[in-house]
Amino acid sequence: MVKLIGACLTVIACGSLGYTWARIYERRPQQLAALEIALQILETEIIYGATPLPEALSHVAAKCDWPMAGLFRYTAEELGKMKGITAGEAWERAIDRFSPDSALNNQDLLILRRFGVSLGASDREDQAKHLQLAKTQLKQASIQAESLSRKNSSVYKHLGFLGGLMLVLILY
Amino acid sequence: MAADIVDNRKCSKKRESTVCMLSRDILPILPVKIREIITELPGEVMEEIEEIRLRLGKPLMLGLTREDVMVTPQGQPTTIPEFGYAVTEQDVARAVHLVSGSSIYAFEEEIKNGFITVRGGHRVGLAGKVVVDKGRVKTIKCISGLNIRVAREVVGAADSIMPYLINPVTKEFHHTIIISPPRCGKTTLMRDIIRQLATGIPKLDFKGCAVGVVDERSEIAGCFNGVPQKDLGIRTDVLDGCPKAEGMMMLIRAMGPQVIATDEIGKTEDAGALEEALNAGIKVLTTAHGADREEIYQRPALKYIMEQAVFERLVILGRSRGVGTVEDIMDLKNGNSLVR
Known part of the structure; x- marks a missing residue:
């Protein structure tokens, strides 16, 4: 009886492990798409509203879901401290704080970091170009992540479950 | 380490010292290195700061009330250029970032005019490579020089002249024009006149009236995000960054002012708007x-305006006894001086 319970627990544990792995693969394209939308909102704020950056970032944060909202909120917070840092540096710090909560990989973060350098540093026309570039790159990453997720998430889910079963079979 | 920013609450509104104002409004828009230098300055120098000039590769310079001085990296005033702290490219780039609140795109119009107004109503002038599109200034890029002009608010600057500007019988304000060379406190005086008119002057039994301000260059009210940073009294409406002639018409139609205040009149279209205001009894x-x-009679548009014999009072400012000395007040109806 105890053995049976143990076996069940093993299967569940391995299954959920696989499920968690799969979730990470599924979350990445979602988050990339969410970021793209967030940048779209930021673009509206910057290009059409000409809203000052700290305010624009807070607006974006209010319209986004966690953890994407964090990136924008942290940047606005850093800027609000008036410690003499530029928006690019604030963005950089925000990325460091936000990345552990996200499912993004280093390449995705690199897109964001590159975008941050020019954040707020030029006129509207130029900002629009940088936003456009970042959005295109995110879209590309999102498409790749999507296909990767489709391939991998079911693999990991099944792998976890079947791995658990195999373990049970071996040990039983 | 960043220099401490003095707590807002410690700066009382009535007797605000320059030091307080500097640490509240100016220091946050300076790069950290320059912040530290400025905080090291001796108190009496800080008290006198009118301008802070950042020029790429040149010594950090302060415009004081009477002279200008350079500042060493240790925060000591000096007159020898070699000892001055040389402003780096980093400093200038950072200052531009900080002045604009990292939102250069939000200040396109201001940059076209060559300056940005920051919190507290202080103005930051910009110099650099000007980009021209179809014969008009599009933007300034590669900014290499900044001039941070500390806007002072002298509550009570107009105390001595208010009796000459208000009709003692009808309690009405006279049409007034203030003339002076640059940097003699024209705007400061005007600001205080507006404040007194809008708030009322119990001493003169003047109740206060609605004042409409067209602040084309954001100098009078020093608006930041549309909110006046200077005390302009309780019955004042400000159109910030608005062309004068149009702004005056807008105010007349929409805000019902009894007095319209605007600075640096002189274009031909201003005359038309002035006439409109007069016809409306403003x-x-x-x-x-x-x-x-x-x-002023040598400038054609101004001459035209003056010849309409609109103005009743002429206030002449100078620096003969310090900034903001009232040299003369004239009654333009008969050309007599009221103070001599």
Whole structure:
């Protein structure tokens, strides 16, 4: 009886492990798409509203879901401290704080970091170009992540479950 | 380590020292290195700061009340250029970032005019490579020089002249024009006149009236995000960054002012708007560049306006006894001086 319970627990544990792995693969394209939308909102704020950056970032944060909202909120917070840092540096710090909560990989973060350098540093026309570039790159990453997720998430889910079963079979 | 920013609450509104104002409004827009240098300055120098000039590769310079001085990296005033702290490219780039609140795109219009108004109503002038599109200034890029001009608010600057500007019988404000050379406190005086008119002057039994301000260059009210940063009294409406002639019409139609105040009148279209204001029975307060009465008559548009014999009072400012000395107040109806 105890053995049976143990076996069940093993299967569940391995299954959920696989499920968690799969979730990470599924979350990445979602988050990339969410970021793209967030940048779209930021673009509206910057290009059409000409809203000052700290305010624009807070607006974006209010319209986004966690953890994407964090990136924008942290940047606005850093800027609000008036410690003499530029928006690019604030963005950089925000990325460091936000990345552990996200499912993004280093390449995705690199897109964001590159975008941050020019954040707020030029006129509207130029900002629009940088936003456009970042959005295109995110879209590309999102498409790749999507296909990767489709391939991998079911693999990991099944792998976890079947791995658990195999373990049970071996040990039983 | 960043220099401490003095707590807002410690700066009382009435007797605000320059040091308080500097640490509240100016220091946050300076790069950390320069912040530290400025905080090291001796108190008496800090008290006198009118301008902080950042020029790429040149010594950090302060414009004081009477002279300008350079500052060493240790925060000591000096007159030897080699000892001054040389402003780096980093400093200038950072200052531009900080002045604009990292939102250069939000200040396109301001940059076209060559300056940005920051919190507290202080103005930051910009110099650099100007980009021209179809014969008009599009933007300034590669900014290499900044001039941070500390805007002072002298509550009570107009105390001594208010009795000459208000009719003792009808309690009405006279049409007034203030003339002075640059940097003699024209705007400061005008600001205080507006404040007194809008708030009321119990001493003169003047109740206070609605004042409409067209602040084309964000100098009078020092608006930041549309909110006046200077005390302009309780019955004042400000159109910030608005062209004068149009702004005056807008105010007349929409805000029902009894006095319209605007600075640096002088274009031909301003005359039309002035006439409109007069026809609506609105009093006008304005300023013009010029050392004396003769000088303003040499400028065609101003001459036209003056010849309409609209203005009743002419206030002439100078620096003979320090900034903001009232040299003369004239009754333009009969050309007599009221103070001599």
